[in-house]
Amino acid sequence: MRDDRIATAVGNASLLGVGYLLLRRWRLAMTAQLITVALVLILMAEKALWCEIALVVWWVAVIAHGWALGGKPGTRRVAEQRLIALCVTVPVLVAGGFFRYEATGIQREVAEARAAGDCAGVTAAEQKARYGDRIADAAGIERLGVDLEACAQLREIAARLRTTWAGDTEVLADEFEKLTAVLTKPGQDKTVEKVLDEYLGTVTKGGPCPTVKLATWLRNRTQTHTVLDKANPVGDRLVPDAQFACAQSEAKAGQWRAASYRYQELIGQYPSAAITPKARAALAVVALKVQLLDLRNLIAAGQYCDNPAAYGGAPKYRRGVNRALFLGETNDYIAQLPRQWQTTVPTNASVVICTEAVEDGPAIETCPYTREGQSYTFYRTFRKVVVPVKIYALRTGRLVRDGKVTINGEACPMIYTDTSGLLPPIGGTISTPVEPSDANVRAAFQPLLVLSSKSR
Template structure:
């Protein structure tokens, strides 16, 4: 009997050195499986194609070597040798094929999950890989780790994107840059798109004003000609309503200037948006509030007469009595006006009357006087009307509607005149003295300004 070449070749095809055992080549029978195990471990460790090629070359080599060593005298029949070789090699090859097919199936499942943007599916499929799968297709299984790592990155990005709901555009920019890095990896378009879609559906969670900041960033981000550009159109779609709601909330909080700016920005950027008509109507109301703030500020600072401004909510300057807010350099005689002609509140005033320093008016009469404490001291007093220069502004428009001088007459040459100036008159001199107007005199002088016929 001779050693069967076919049995030796088939036995060695198991990579366990069975062919050498059948040939009674004991050193080779021990060395061959050790080398096979070493190459298998190298395949698993390196996960490189060259390692798999090396293992295949070794497999071909031992098969051919077993064939070449056969044909010499032996102790077993060819049938017995072939049966032993088949009993060992066939199960080994079947196991190898099974794990190779399973590895391919796992890769297919991962690819399907990745194509659907399902990171949980990617991870679940990759976790099915066993040691045998890694041995049967180490590079293929290793590539799955790239997908799993990408999904881990996307999960972290998704979590950090939730931190942008407060309006943190810096953080938003950082996370979009990381999305771009993941997108650059092969086959990650759908997984990145899913994370992006989930985020775009939650942008409004932080409230309207933070949404405005986020939507503005999304709308204006530099387009990269990939799936991330969906963010630009999403931001553009979110911005009008968010801007309106933000303006509404600021108006509700009496932040009139901020609200006005929001409305103006919305109308300027989206003149044809569905929400724009509502924004225009709301802006008109808020603009009146801002005008009132401006008027109050000018009145408080004493600058209104130099910088007149309108308040559209003021009563019209019309026929009948028009209440006035008096400002300027003098408030003399104003206490003698009727209460219904005056106001200290801009919202009740039809006009703002700016007064200047009182001037001497025309002389009425000159009368002689003596000092009570010095009867020998004679002097004269010329009593003159009081002239108050005025400018009248219609508060509703902020326009100058009248300018001129109010001339107030009054009592001249009273029998007794008390001089509070503290000055000692010169004998025979004439002192210019303002009249002492009555309430009726003051009312008659100002009536043409406040009561229109």
């Protein structure tokens, strides 16, 4: 009986040194097994293609070496040797082929899930890989780790993106940089796109004002010629409605200036947007609120007469009775005007009349008087009352009249009560304002407040 070359080669093909065992080469068998184990361990550690090539080279080498050692006198029949070799090697090769096939299928599933942007599918497919798969195709299974790592990063990015709903554009910028980094990994376009699509569908969850911030950032981001560029048109589409809704909420909260700014920005940036006509109408309303706010601030600060402002919601200064808001120097004569001619509510006034200190007007008559208990005579010259006025049409803030109102009244009463406490000079003359009646004051101011068709 001789050792069969075929049996020896087939036995060594198991990578377990069976061929050497058939030749009773115990040391060679042990050495072959140790080398095989070492190569498998290196393959599992490195998971590199060169490790697989080294294992194949070793497999070919032991087969060739077994063939070369065969053909010498032996102790077993050829059929027995071949049966032993086949019983060991065939299961090993079948198992290797099966696990290699299974590993290929897993990689295919991962690739399909990745192409669909399904990170959950990627993870589920990778988890099917068994120990045998990781030996049979270590490099291929190792490449799946790149997909797993990318999906793990994308899950973190998606969670962080959800924190931007309050309008945090700094975090948004950071996460887009991370998405760009994930895109540099092979085949991650769809997985990144899915995360992006999910986020773009939830941008409005934080409310209109945060949405304006986020959508504006998306619209203005620098394009990178990647799938991330689809964020720009989405942001551009979201801005008009979000800007309008935000302005509406600010107006409802009484933040008139902020709302006005948003309406103006919307109209300037999107003049043709479907929502823009509504924004123009809303701006007209809010603009009046801002004007009224400015008006009240000026009145409260006593600065209106120096810096007159328009309030477009005021009644027109026109024919008929016009109500006036009196500002400036106070005097007792204003109180003598009819109530329907004056108001303290800015929204009810057609005009603002700024009055200055009362002046002496033209002399009417000079009369002699004696003070009770005194024996000498002095004179009083009674003069009309002059009130300098500037009249502003409140609707436009325009000065419509700058002049003086002259008020007539009673002169030289039979008895004049002097409450000044001053002793007039003997034979001297004192200028004294007339005592106007309500009718006198009304007649003086009527041309300013009750307009006929020829008054203006």
